[in-house]
Amino acid sequence: MSSDPWGRVDETGTVYVRTADGEKVVGSWQAGSPEEALAYFERKYEGLVVEIGLLEKRVKTTDLSAKDALAAVDHLREQVDAHHAVGDLDALRARLDRLVELVDKRREERRVQRARQSDEARSAKEALVTEAEELARSDQWRAAGERLRALVDTWKGLPRLDRKSDDELWHRFSHARSAFSKRRKQHFAQLDAQREEARQIKERLVSEAEALSGSTDWGPTAARYRDLMAEWKAAGRAQREHEDDLWNRFRGAQDVFFAARGSVFAERDAEQAESLKLKEELAEEAERLLPVTDLKAARAAFRSVNERWEAIGHVPRDARPRVEGRMHAVERAIQQAEEAEWRRTNPEARARAEGLTGQLQAAVDKLRGQIEQARAQGNNAKADKLERELESRQALLDQALKGLHEFGG
Template identity: 55%
Template sequence: MTTDPWGRVDDDGTVYVRTSEGERVVGSWQAGAPEEALAFFRRKYDALVTEVDLLENRLRTTDLSAGQALSSVEKLRTAVRDANAVGDLDGLERRLDALTERAEQRKVEQKHAQEAARTEARDIKERIVAEAERVAEETTHWKTGGERMRQLIDEWKAAPRADRPTEQALWKRMSAARNAFSKRRKAYFAGLDQQREQIRKDKEQIVAEAEALADSTEWGPTAGRYRDLMQQWKATGRADRTSEDKLWARFKAAQDRFFQARNAVFAERDAELQVNAEAKEKILEEARQEISAIADPREARARLRAFQEAWEEAGPLPRDARDRLEGAFRKIEEGVRKAEEKEWERTNPEARARAEATVAQLRDSIAELEAKLEKARVGGSDRKVREVTDALEARRSWLTEAEKTLDEMS
């Protein structure tokens, strides 16, 4: 009989393996020496060891799922229990028990990880749905809102999946938000179409009145009415682009026809008024020379009246010269008025009396300060001398200005 630590071969060629439960027949050997039989059945054991090694390595180094690991362990356990092999089968059973514990631990870890992943997925999709609902309820920028809604749908598709009930409930909200946004946008544009149609009708009326006024010869009132119509046009808003362009072309054509006719009439009238402009140019030049040479404001006013009468008699001015000539003549009138005001200020008895009183007060004050200065010098107080000297210099400066003002009134 040939023996081995884990098995033996009986004299009749029967091969046994030793386990904790006792010996078990694993085969028979008739073809050679008993040592060869043990070597053959040990190789079968080595094959089982290799499979266990591989499973341990996979469980240690890969993300093999706990379910797959447990299934593989059970298959190997059955293979070990029924193995026709010679070796430490109990040791392999213990290694498989350890693998089972590790797989069960991984099962718990994977369950926690799945729960955490589902929670994260739920939070991500909750955020996506909440923003979609906000866009659906609040946005009025339809282009950017539509683009954002499409982006949120893409984000939803790219996000990880939560558990099925949560996924279905959130998608129901997401779909409802998208539909609500589409309904609000359609309602807005439907209302906008109605509004634009009303604007088109209002502008049709504006254009109709503009066209009715195009041949008017009441230049002033009609020009004012065209300005009013333009303000109404701007305040009315915009119709659809096609109607807006057509109506504006009609409005502008009517307005241009009126103002072109008015400008033609005014141009003819301005040509007739050119002789008035030449006459007023001459009056203006004479007024400048004569009035500037008159020193007495009363005389200047009397002479100005004569020029004003001549100015009125010369008649209206053409438009291109009106502002320039009228403005120049007003400057002459303003000069005479200022000269009169200055003369009044100079000869005003009340103002002269106030100026004389000011001069007298300053002279009295200076006299008092001069006396105080002499007293301070005698007393030897340098500080008092400086104070009085400063006050005296200020009063003398004020007196100089007051005397100058009084002289100008003389």
């Protein structure tokens, strides 16, 4: 008979293993010595130790599912409970029990982790839905479209929720994308229609601009070009493939007209500059007639200057008020001299002035007499009133005397 701390072989070749519940039959050994029998079943034990160790490592270091882990534990426990090995089987049972506890703990941790991940995924998807619904109302077509595509990629990278929740959120998300796509399609369809309308309007404007390019009716044509430009801007943009070509034709037609007008105006400006020089010389000649001392000679000289003035062409518009103002000033001075001469030599006017002066003088003399009489009678109030009236009549008399003086009287 042979034995070791965990097993023995009796004289019949029966092999036993010692456990906490007593000895258990391991098997029968007839092929060799008892030592060989124990060694064989001890190797069986070492095999179980290795398998349990490998399972422990898988549970701790891999994502082995709890179901598969427990199935493996049950398989090993059956082998341990079958008592077909010699060794500390109770220790192996204890390790398997701890392994079950570890699997349960890991399963709970994974359940908590999955719940947390599910909550995070729900929050993330709800945030995506909210943003998508906001973007669905945006008019920033390019930026919003790119952002919605990025949201789809983000959605695909998130874990699925329970089917009902996931379907509901996806329905809202998909509906927001569809609403945005519909609005964008309508917008660009409308934009295409507007651009086609703009193209037709600008084709008409170009045709008119090209027809006007040879006009020499400078003022009205330039004004019409300004109107055409305003209509061009109001028409909006045509399709990209037409816009630049239409603009080049429109601008080219304007350039032809304004280049021709510029050439004519440059020649005209040179002529007007020469006219201005001549008229300034005439204005200076006219100003030498002032002050008027010989009215007849001044009139004749100014008539000569004015005839030469009228024979000269236009001057630049900005210089016109200044140079014409100088001539008008001389003309007004001669007219004033004529009016003064007429008043001085008009016998009817002189007679009227003398009559008015005599009447006013008599009234003044009469008032002075009335004032002296009122003062003598002690009626100062009446005297003061008459003096105020005297002041008014005296002012009129002074004015009449001045007018009479102009007649040489």
